[in-house]
Amino acid sequence: MxxxxxxxxxxxxxxxISSVSKALxxxxxxxxxxxxxxxxxxxxxxxxxxxxxxxLRRKKSVTIAVVIPEIANNFFALALDGIQMVAQQxxxxxxTYLTHEDYKNEEATIRHLQGGRVDGVLISLCxxxxxxxxxxxxxxxxxxxxxxxRVPEQxxxxxxxxxxxxxxxxxxxxxxxxxxxxxxxxxxxxxxSITHKRMKGYEDALKKHDIKLDPKLVIQCNNDxxxxxxxxKNMLSAKKDRPDGIFATVEKxxxxxxxxxxxxxxxxxxxxxxxxxSNLRTASLLSPSLSTITQPAFEIGKESASLLFRMIEKKxxxxxxxxxxxxxxxxxxxxxx
Amino acid sequence: MxxxxxxxxxxxxxxxISSVSKALxxxxxxxxxxxxxxxxxxxxxxxxxxxxxxxLRRKKSVTIAVVIPEIANNFFALALDGIQMVAQQxxxxxxTYLTHEDYKNEEATIRHLQGGRVDGVLISLCxxxxxxxxxxxxxxxxxxxxxxxRVPEQxxxxxxxxxxxxxxxxxxxxxxxxxxxxxxxxxxxxxxSITHKRMKGYEDALKKHDIKLDPKLVIQCNNDxxxxxxxxKNMLSAKKDRPDGIFATVEKxxxxxxxxxxxxxxxxxxxxxxxxxSNLRTASLLSPSLSTITQPAFEIGKESASLLFRMIEKKxxxxxxxxxxxxxxxxxxxxxx
DNA sequence: CTCGTCTACGAAAACCTTTTCGTAGAATAA
DNA sequence: TTATTCTACGAAAAGGTTTTCGTAGACGAG
Numbered sequence: 001m002x003x004x005x006x007x008x009x010x011x012x013x014x015x016x017i018s019s020v021s022k023a024l025x026x027x028x029x030x031x032x033x034x035x036x037x038x039x040x041x042x043x044x045x046x047x048x049x050x051x052x053x054x055x056l057r058r059k060k061s062v063t064i065a066v067v068i069p070e071i072a073n074n075f076f077a078l079a080l081d082g083i084q085m086v087a088q089q090x091x092x093x094x095x096t097y098l099t100h101e102d103y104k105n106e107e108a109t110i111r112h113l114q115g116g117r118v119d120g121v122l123i124s125l126c127x128x129x130x131x132x133x134x135x136x137x138x139x140x141x142x143x144x145x146x147x148x149x150r151v152p153e154q155x156x157x158x159x160x161x162x163x164x165x166x167x168x169x170x171x172x173x174x175x176x177x178x179x180x181x182x183x184x185x186x187x188x189x190x191x192x193s194i195t196h197k198r199m200k201g202y203e204d205a206l207k208k209h210d211i212k213l214d215p216k217l218v219i220q221c222n223n224d225x226x227x228x229x230x231x232x233k234n235m236l237s238a239k240k241d242r243p244d245g246i247f248a249t250v251e252k253x254x255x256x257x258x259x260x261x262x263x264x265x266x267x268x269x270x271x272x273x274x275x276x277x278s279n280l281r282t283a284s285l286l287s288p289s290l291s292t293i294t295q296p297a298f299e300i301g302k303e304s305a306s307l308l309f310r311m312i313e314k315k316x317x318x319x320x321x322x323x324x325x326x327x328x329x330x331x332x333x334x335x336x337x
Numbered sequence: 338m339x340x341x342x343x344x345x346x347x348x349x350x351x352x353x354i355s356s357v358s359k360a361l362x363x364x365x366x367x368x369x370x371x372x373x374x375x376x377x378x379x380x381x382x383x384x385x386x387x388x389x390x391x392x393l394r395r396k397k398s399v400t401i402a403v404v405i406p407e408i409a410n411n412f413f414a415l416a417l418d419g420i421q422m423v424a425q426q427x428x429x430x431x432x433t434y435l436t437h438e439d440y441k442n443e444e445a446t447i448r449h450l451q452g453g454r455v456d457g458v459l460i461s462l463c464x465x466x467x468x469x470x471x472x473x474x475x476x477x478x479x480x481x482x483x484x485x486x487r488v489p490e491q492x493x494x495x496x497x498x499x500x501x502x503x504x505x506x507x508x509x510x511x512x513x514x515x516x517x518x519x520x521x522x523x524x525x526x527x528x529x530s531i532t533h534k535r536m537k538g539y540e541d542a543l544k545k546h547d548i549k550l551d552p553k554l555v556i557q558c559n560n561d562x563x564x565x566x567x568x569x570k571n572m573l574s575a576k577k578d579r580p581d582g583i584f585a586t587v588e589k590x591x592x593x594x595x596x597x598x599x600x601x602x603x604x605x606x607x608x609x610x611x612x613x614x615s616n617l618r619t620a621s622l623l624s625p626s627l628s629t630i631t632q633p634a635f636e637i638g639k640e641s642a643s644l645l646f647r648m649i650e651k652k653x654x655x656x657x658x659x660x661x662x663x664x665x666x667x668x669x670x671x672x673x674x
Numbered sequence: 675c676t677c678g679t680c681t682a683c684g685a686a687a688a689c690c691t692t693t694t695c696g697t698a699g700a701a702t703a704a
Numbered sequence: 705t706t707a708t709t710c711t712a713c714g715a716a717a718a719g720g721t722t723t724t725c726g727t728a729g730a731c732g733a734g
Binding site for chain 2 (some may be wrong): 084096097098115117258266288289298
């Protein structure tokens with residue numbers, strides 16, 4: 001253990017604990033001379049302040065938490081990267097929690113966070129989060145919270161999202177313009193605002209082009225990959241009413257679709273065109289290259305963290321509730337040609 | 338703030354602080370009756386113990402740290418997933434630090450960790466970590482540490498790695514068997530043990546098959562993507578001595594190679610065959626599908642964390658230093674056919 | 675000389691929990 | 705009866721840092 005603490009330092013220096021503390025925090029109350037001595041001794045004895053004592057006294061943890069559904073996911077990995085960058089720059093520590101798309105985990109994590117372990121929380125909800133009582137409860141402790149991408153609809157809180165409705169609309173219209181008549185939509189969740197908005201864009205695009213929405217073509221997937229493969233396979237194997245276009249609201253469902261198409265020898269884009277939300281770096285290297293709606297995941301992370309720090313730093317300032325919306329970009333590739 | 342603390346709870350209950358504390362920790366000193374009352378009141382007042390006071394007193398943070406080069410990287414994302422799973426199961430919190438392959442960051446992070454913020458540390462070194470004084474210094478504090486994948490060579494410490502030498506050997510031999518005569522090797526670092534071992538495997542495989550190693554075909558890449566693209570492009574554009582096989586020691590270099598080949602219209606696998614270390618889920622969907630050495634990244638994370646917790650939990654037990662080695666698997670696909 | 679103002683530092687409280695030690699009363703044993 | 709052992713709880717210390725408040729001495733102004 002680095003067992004040097006203020007007391008030992010003080011003894012060694014012949015000063016009081018408080019003076020040493022002040023010297024280390026560069027207080028005006030301490031002479032330059034003394035500061036130098038203290039600093040030198042701290043260095044020599046390899047002094048490391050005890051973070052718990054400090055946090056306890058200052059009521060500040062210099063730590064934020066991020067709660068996300070999963071990390072083996074390009075979007076969240078990039079977002080976390082952005083978050084971490086800002087946190088590091090601010091000298092904050094980052095506590096990471098994964099819910100694995102399980103509401104129970106989310107609830108338990110949020111409850112833990114009420115103990116004051118962190119100064120702020122960044123959250124992206126899990127796919128089956130329906131009730132928000134745990135979020136309200138955390139909010140009531142007064143801790144700064146920012147939601148990103150998957151945000152709660154029934155709660156008035158700071159958020160960072162993308163233009164999901166427009167993206168859903170454009171993606172669908174893109175498929176229509178490419179000649180698709182029967183466009184399926186693969187959704188991950190009933191509850192998430194992002195799927196609601198993306199699907200509303202899908203519906204409105206169909207409406208605009210006088211295409212009747214076929215409920216059988218709207219597939220509710222879940223977190224079980226096998227199940228999703230089956231659902232997609234069933235739909236694509238149908239003799240009649242097989243879709244000629246697919247709009248995947250999340251990356252993993254597009255990948256599953258590729259696997260199914262390989263499996264049942266369905267040619268992309270000749271027989272079926274695909275576009276998907278995705279942050280896959282290899283989208284352009286796929287066979288065929290995948291048309292994507294790409295969210296600025298890294299920026300989302302950066303913006304979320306920055307917003308959170310604004311809230312942490314000047315609590316006085318804000319009754320305002322920021323809602324930041326960034327733009328995704330549609331990148332046409334061969335899967336929808 | 339959840340401003341209820343032991344003191345308020347005690348006042349409300351007409352008990353002493355210590356009794357309440359003991360009741361909450363289910364001490365035998367407190368009667369069942371009283372425990373029930375305390376629990377009920379704690380629930381009612383939404384009591385959340387202060388983690389800093391607790392950590393300060395118990396000298397235990399219930400937190401571990403993981404230090405990795407980057408997170409927007411399939412291998413590390415999967416490893417983190419495994420780590421997080423174990424940590425969550427143990428009721429531990431997980432502090433995440435990214436070095437972004439920058440030694441300065443690694444050094445600073447490790448130094449921070451000496452303050453006793455965490456009960457254990459998991460580390461995967463960054464590509465330009467040459468000196469290990471910071472690691473030694475952390476080690477000397479007595480804190481349990483486990484290295485995974487990218488481990489220090491000059492230090493005797495617990496590690497979790499894969500069979501890198503064998504994998505490098507097999508990958509190279511695989512290319513040779515596929516007909517390659519001039520095999521290039523793309524390396525990320527001069528310092529990392531994993532590249533040393535993978536390249537030793539590469540060299541020995543060449544030797545075994547009486548192929549002379551051409552130093553020009555061993556490319557030292559760095560963390561600058563542009564630079565790497567140029568290096569690869571230069572090599573692959575050469576009129577003479579152009580390699581007919583590429584062994585990429587890390588995924589991102591294989592992806593860069595794909596881009597270059599697309600760019601200069603080099604046909605994979607007809608003109609050049611490729612195999613790479615990779616955890617890309619879409620390896621089989623690439624054009625052409627990518628032959629990979631796939632490390633059990635999730636298991637590496639799980640094993641590392643499990644080992645770390647063994648060290649945290651029974652410090653008494655161990656002078657032994659575990660070196661766990663897991664097996665990677667070679668998956669042949671079309672890029673090396 | 676007195677008063678006020680700096681400067682540089684120290685004492686002690688505060689933060690909240692956990693743990694050690696002590697004790698009063700009750701029950702049991704001798 | 706007296707001595708011993710439980711039972712159930714409280715007082716207080718310990719953990720390390722930060723902050724508030726106080727103070728001793730130096731200095732200049734009046």
